[in-house]
Amino acid sequence: MPPRRRSASGYCGVRERPNDGFYAEIRSGDLRLSLGTYDTAHEAARAFDAAAWRLGRPRRQMNFQDVYTLQQASDVAPPSRVNSAQDHAEHTARQRRLLVAEEDERVMAEWRRCHPENVAYEQSYWARRREEDTRRRREERLDRRRRKALASAQADLVNAGGSSFFTEEDERWFDIWLSTSDDTNDDDDGADDWSDWD
Numbered sequence: 001m002p003p004r005r006r007s008a009s010g011y012c013g014v015r016e017r018p019n020d021g022f023y024a025e026i027r028s029g030d031l032r033l034s035l036g037t038y039d040t041a042h043e044a045a046r047a048f049d050a051a052a053w054r055l056g057r058p059r060r061q062m063n064f065q066d067v068y069t070l071q072q073a074s075d076v077a078p079p080s081r082v083n084s085a086q087d088h089a090e091h092t093a094r095q096r097r098l099l100v101a102e103e104d105e106r107v108m109a110e111w112r113r114c115h116p117e118n119v120a121y122e123q124s125y126w127a128r129r130r131e132e133d134t135r136r137r138r139e140e141r142l143d144r145r146r147r148k149a150l151a152s153a154q155a156d157l158v159n160a161g162g163s164s165f166f167t168e169e170d171e172r173w174f175d176i177w178l179s180t181s182d183d184t185n186d187d188d189d190g191a192d193d194w195s196d197w198d
């Protein structure tokens with residue numbers, strides 16, 4: 001007979017959950033019986049063994065060999081982890097938000113079906129806005145390139161021994177550090193990229 005398959009938890013019938021709990025279940029043919037979620041893999045394995053005893057499984061299919069009766073297995077098996085009232089309230093709130101979102105989607109689909117002219121107007125409005133934003137960003141980028149080229153030319157002139165028409169305190173010297181990258185974000189509103197670090 002092949003050895004029992006053990007999961008990554010090291011116990012038969014126990015799987016680790018993403019929320020740091022351990023889930024126990026027992027299978028019999030096509031039937032899957034959930035035994036609950038536990039804090040440790042050891043507790044989940046004890047619950048698995050208690051269920052295996054109740055189902056009359058042979059001891060070689062159990063995780064622990066130190067239990068000899070159903071009563072002993074039931075005594076050492078912990079109760080499953082119970083969700084708190086706060087967990088229940090959060091779940092209920094999430095369910096309510098989901099229902100509201102689904103209803104909003106249903107109502108919007110109905111509105112789109114009843115008012116196709118408004119949908120077409122809205123789509124054309126946003127297309128115009130995207131075109132205007134793209135044109136504005138291109139113009140701003142071209143202006144930055146011109147200002148940077150002027151500042152660079154003035155710096156090259158001064159480095160070659162000539163004189164610039166910029167004064168020493170002229171803020172246009174800072175234009176030499178302007179970014180002229182073409183890969184700007186379409187959603188860029190011109191705000192400082194560091195503003196969200198405050």
